[in-house]
Each structure stands twice: as C-alpha cells, then as structure tokens.
C-alpha cells in the first residue's frame with residue numbers, strides 16, 4: 001500500500017458469477033486494497049455506465065480514481081510489473 005494519505009478510490013464493475021471478477025477480488029483483497037464493487041447484473045443503467053466509461057462490455061472493469069485499468073488480465077499485469085502500486089500511489093485521494 002501507499003505511505004500516508006488516503007487510498008485511491010478503486011471501483012470494480014462486476015457481476016456475481018464471473019470467475020475473472022472473483023480473481024480480481026482476490027488480488028485486490030490480497031494487496032489490502034479497499035474497493036467499491038458495482039454489480040452491473042442488477043441494473044442495466046449501471047452496465048451502460050460501465051460500457052460508456054470503459055468502452056468495454058466484459059466484466060470486471062476496474063478503475064483507480066478515473067483511470068481505467070481494464071479487466072482482471074490488465075490488473076494482474078499491472079501488479080506483476082509493479083505499476084499497480086505506482087498507480088495507487090499516484091491516484092491517492
């Protein structure tokens with residue numbers, strides 16, 4: 001995590017029965033990153049919001065602040081390269 005200050009706002013658009021969403025949840029939880037989860041399966045308007053913000057239709061779609069990270073594959077790649085920690089620090093609230 002970051003040194004001092006508030007953690008960046010992390011938002012994950014997801015649905016309940018998606019394995020990639022589960023993998024993203026585990027990665028964020030393992031890192032101790034708090035996130036807001038928006039279940040798009042419950043509300044078509046939220047799915048529309050996700051598609052408009054991300055330009056993608058698959059779940060999960062993850063944002064750090066207003067920066068679009070992408071799906072689980074993107075999150076995992078950023079974590080492996082160390083860029084995820086930098087992004088969390090840069091977007092610190």
Ligand SMILES: N[C@@H](CCC(=O)N[C@@H](CS)C(=O)NCC(=O)O)C(=O)O
Pocket residue numbers: 017018019020021057058059060070071072073074
């Ligand atoms: N490469 C993507 C794969 C995500 C994916 O395939 N999600 C499925 C649900 S588990 C999905 O949304 N499929 C419908 C679609 O692609 O529109 C990731 O890592 O997030």
